[in-house]
Amino acid sequence: MLATNQLTFAYGPSRQFVFPDVYCADREALLILGRSGTGKTTFLHLLALLLRPQSGSVTMNQTELTQLSPAETAAFRASHVGIVYQKPHFVSSLSVLDNLLLANYLAEKPQNKARARELAGQLGFGDHLSKKANQLSQGEQQRVSIARAMMNQPGVILADEPTSSLDDENTARVVDLLRQQSEQIGASLIVVTHDQRLKDAFANQVLL
Numbered sequence: 001m002l003a004t005n006q007l008t009f010a011y012g013p014s015r016q017f018v019f020p021d022v023y024c025a026d027r028e029a030l031l032i033l034g035r036s037g038t039g040k041t042t043f044l045h046l047l048a049l050l051l052r053p054q055s056g057s058v059t060m061n062q063t064e065l066t067q068l069s070p071a072e073t074a075a076f077r078a079s080h081v082g083i084v085y086q087k088p089h090f091v092s093s094l095s096v097l098d099n100l101l102l103a104n105y106l107a108e109k110p111q112n113k114a115r116a117r118e119l120a121g122q123l124g125f126g127d128h129l130s131k132k133a134n135q136l137s138q139g140e141q142q143r144v145s146i147a148r149a150m151m152n153q154p155g156v157i158l159a160d161e162p163t164s165s166l167d168d169e170n171t172a173r174v175v176d177l178l179r180q181q182s183e184q185i186g187a188s189l190i191v192v193t194h195d196q197r198l199k200d201a202f203a204n205q206v207l208l
């Protein structure tokens with residue numbers, strides 16, 4: 001579950017944001033739409049506490065994130081939040097498998113190779129686990145990114161423009177994968193995008 005209450009943020013006196021309250025239950029999905037520059041990435045970063053709000057709160061399950069220290073926030077995020085960034089970030093010297101296992105390491109959990117293999121199979125890159133991440137196509141990298149976000153079975157999945165550079169077929173595929181995977185692990189799924197093609201795929205929507 002994720003809920004926000006009266007979140008505000010400012011990059012400076014001339015760029016202030018007041019965000020609408022959002023709520024997303026376990027196994028539910030929420031689409032946050034907005035034109036370029038309306039603050040979608042900023043909002044997503046506030047949800048993950050990658051940015052600290054000026055005021056307001058972010059609650060995940062029973063935890064009020066804004067009350068945590070920076071070290072507690074980082075530990076909470078690593079274990080309980082899966083983030084699919086707009087552009088995948090991998091460690092280029094590591095294999096795809098090791099990039100997935102890195103999510104366990106950062107959450108101080110035992111490396112779960114079986115889970116990595118299971119996700120790779122489900123997301124269709126099981127044959128690429130020993131390759132370096134930068135040897136994969138963009139679509140494959142996006143699927144690895146989704147798998148990495150699911151590695152620790154987080155309670156909340158946050159996806160930033162996961163379909164912005166994809167054709168219609170791959171857009172539908174990525175949306176299905178995100179929804180299936182988050183339902184399977186019982187997570188709340190929040191997607192921010194300006195991609196109007198996603199409008200029909202999500203019943204719950206908020207406009208920034």
Ligand SMILES: Nc1ncnc2c1ncn2[C@@H]1O[C@H](COP(=O)(O)OP(=O)(O)OP(=O)(O)O)[C@@H](O)[C@H]1O
Pocket residue numbers: 011015034035036037038039040041042043194
């Ligand atoms: N670090 C920063 N310092 C100052 N202003 C910033 C910073 N990051 C973003 N902004 C400004 O805040 C606004 C919102 O940015 P943000 O990236 O959240 O928008 P967005 O809705 O995700 O845009 P897009 O769809 O183009 O990715 C923009 O006007 C941007 O220029």
